[in-house]
Amino acid sequence: MKLTFCVRSIHVMNKNAQFRAIIFDVDGTLFDTLPSLSAAANSVLGQAGLHEVSTPLLRAALNEGLRPMFRQSIALQASAVEPGLARQLEEEYMDQYMQRWLPAAPLFDHVHEALLALKALDMRLGICTNRDRASTDVLLTQAGIAGLFDTVVGMGDAPRPKPAADPLLMVIERMGIPAAAALLVGDSYMDASCARLSQVGFAAHLGGYAVHPGDLLPHMTSFSDYNEFTNWVLGRQSANKEACHA
Numbered sequence: 001m002k003l004t005f006c007v008r009s010i011h012v013m014n015k016n017a018q019f020r021a022i023i024f025d026v027d028g029t030l031f032d033t034l035p036s037l038s039a040a041a042n043s044v045l046g047q048a049g050l051h052e053v054s055t056p057l058l059r060a061a062l063n064e065g066l067r068p069m070f071r072q073s074i075a076l077q078a079s080a081v082e083p084g085l086a087r088q089l090e091e092e093y094m095d096q097y098m099q100r101w102l103p104a105a106p107l108f109d110h111v112h113e114a115l116l117a118l119k120a121l122d123m124r125l126g127i128c129t130n131r132d133r134a135s136t137d138v139l140l141t142q143a144g145i146a147g148l149f150d151t152v153v154g155m156g157d158a159p160r161p162k163p164a165a166d167p168l169l170m171v172i173e174r175m176g177i178p179a180a181a182a183l184l185v186g187d188s189y190m191d192a193s194c195a196r197l198s199q200v201g202f203a204a205h206l207g208g209y210a211v212h213p214g215d216l217l218p219h220m221t222s223f224s225d226y227n228e229f230t231n232w233v234l235g236r237q238s239a240n241k242e243a244c245h246a
Contacts, residue, residue, distance in 0.1 A: 018237065020181040021150075022118055023126040023171050023200075027062055028187035028208030030111055031139055034062055036104040040097040041073045044089055050077055059209045063188040065130040065155055066094065102135055107143050108207060110226035115148045117230045121237060126171040127152040128184065128194070130161045151175060163193035168200060185229070189215035203229060 027033045034055060042052040053073045061072035070093045074086045081089075118125060125148055129136055133154035140146035151174045158166035172182050184195040187208020192215060195202035204216035206224045216222065223229040 018181065019123065019183050019201075019233065020177050021124040021126060021172065021175050022183045022185060022233070023128050023168065025184070025186040025188070025191050025205075025208075026127060026129040026131050026136055026139065028210075029185055029191070029205050030107060030145075031105045031143070032108055032207075033105040033139075034059060034209060036101040037062060037066065037069060037097065039104075040101040041070050041093055044070075044093045044096060045073060045077075047092075048085070048089055050081070050089075060211045062209055063130070063190045065161065066097070066132065066135070070094075098135060098138070102138055103142055105139060107145075108205075108226060110230075112143075112145060114226040114230045115145055118233065119148055121233070123233075124150045124175050124177070126150055126175060127154070128162070128168050128171050129154050130167075130190065131155060133157065162190040163197070165194060165197035168194050168198040172198070172200070183220070187216075192216050192219065203232075205229075 024030050038053075038055040038058055041058065045052055053076050057076060058069050058072055061069040067090060070090050071086075074081050074089070115125060127136065127140070127149055129152075131154055133152070133156065136152060136154045137146065140149065140152070151171055153167045153171050153174075155161055158164075158170045160166045162168070168184060169179075172179055175182075179199045183201045183203055184191060184198075185203045185205060186192065186195070187205040188210050192202050192204070196218065202216075202219045204210075204219040204222040206216075206222055210216050221229070221232050223232065
């Protein structure tokens with residue numbers, strides 16, 4: 001009974017708390033990376049004489065990270081690929097992706113404006129991703145948004161990746177804020193589960209790579225365009241301030 005009460009109390013705190021930090025996933029949340037990652041994978045597969053894999057079939061695996069996505073493309077081959085060759089192709093995929101395809105991933109519409117608006121609210125911003133740190137830093141820098149984030153946690157930084165709570169808890173610990181004052185923005189069940197286990201509020205980006213609508217539950221809000229999300233945050237913060245002064 002105590003545990004149930006505690007979880008419910010934290011849920012209520014998250015529902016009504018004033019946000020001090022907003023933390024973002026990367027792939028499918030800030031950046032539309034699936035097309036370039038799929039192109040990189042299929043380029044390597046084609047050079048090796050293997051069958052290309054359609055982008056939708058790789059969607060779910062990307063939520064686990066870049067390498068798991070490529071391993072899925074190997075697993076989907078009509079004939080088994082020798083393990084040594086699979087490892088070699090995986091390294092070629094990572095090399096080609098970093099050198100050729102990485103810069104091709106665009107921000108989703110109105111992301112930059114949303115981040116600037118949130119910073120204007122004196123909001124702390126963070127990154128919590130299952131993408132490796134090196135390519136994450138390149139994406140953020142080339143998009144001109146790296147300097148807007150207070151902390152970045154990528155694959156390998158925490159003991160366990162999403163959907164475990166470890167990376168998100170690491171972000172909020174570095175920020176020095178309670179879980180109830182943070183919001184995670186993501187596009188997959190990995191993100192929703194990570195937020196739930198961390199007892200952090202969740203905002204669902206509907207334009208990302210979720211396989212089923214239920215993957216994004218529970219969430220505090222959902223949105224397709226970042227203008228919607230910005231307006232939701234602004235309205236919420238304003239309403240909470242008015243309630244405090246009432």
